[in-house]
Amino acid sequence: MADEADINSTINVQPNGADTGPQIALISQYVKDLSFENPNAPAVYQWPDQPQIDVQFNIGADKVGEEVLEVSLKIEVKAIAPQGTAFAVELLYAAIFGMRNVPEDQIQPFMLAEAPRLIFPFARRVLADAIRDGGFPPLLLDPIDFGSLYMQQAQQMQATAGEPAGHA
Secondary structure, eight states: OOOHHHHHHHHTOOOTTOOOSOEEEEEEEEEEEEEEEOTTTTGGGGOOSOOEEEEEEEEEEEEEETTEEEEEEEEEEEEEETTEEEEEEEEEEEEEEEEESOOHHHHHHIIIIIHHHHHHHHHHHHHHHHHHHTTSOOOOOOOOOHHHHHHHHHHHHHHHHHSOTTOO
């Protein structure tokens, strides 16, 4: 029969109440800012040309408490036809995440890759609804691979950091 010390060492028992494993939880998500412009209504609804759609997005992250982070996803959409601007939408969608015992080197990848992946479907719906409510067909954005984008940006930053000073 194994003694108690052997059992505790094999299952890595933590002292009662100790919580040392990494934890991340989505606390809340919300529309922080939403703007919809339809500058050429009602004429825009009779334009024969399909507008060109330009989509831009940006990710922001801020520490708002000791173990609390806000991650925001800004999406800007402009629809421009030869006759002028059909519509312009700007959405700032954010979420609050609680983090505990997360290694420092894992925080930035979470904030800039995983968190945006989690909130993007909700931001996408808000954007589609705003465009539909403006009298246009809803725009359903394609999924975005935030992980790949994060890795590309990290590689670009490493390459730039490795260049001699004065190089552009």
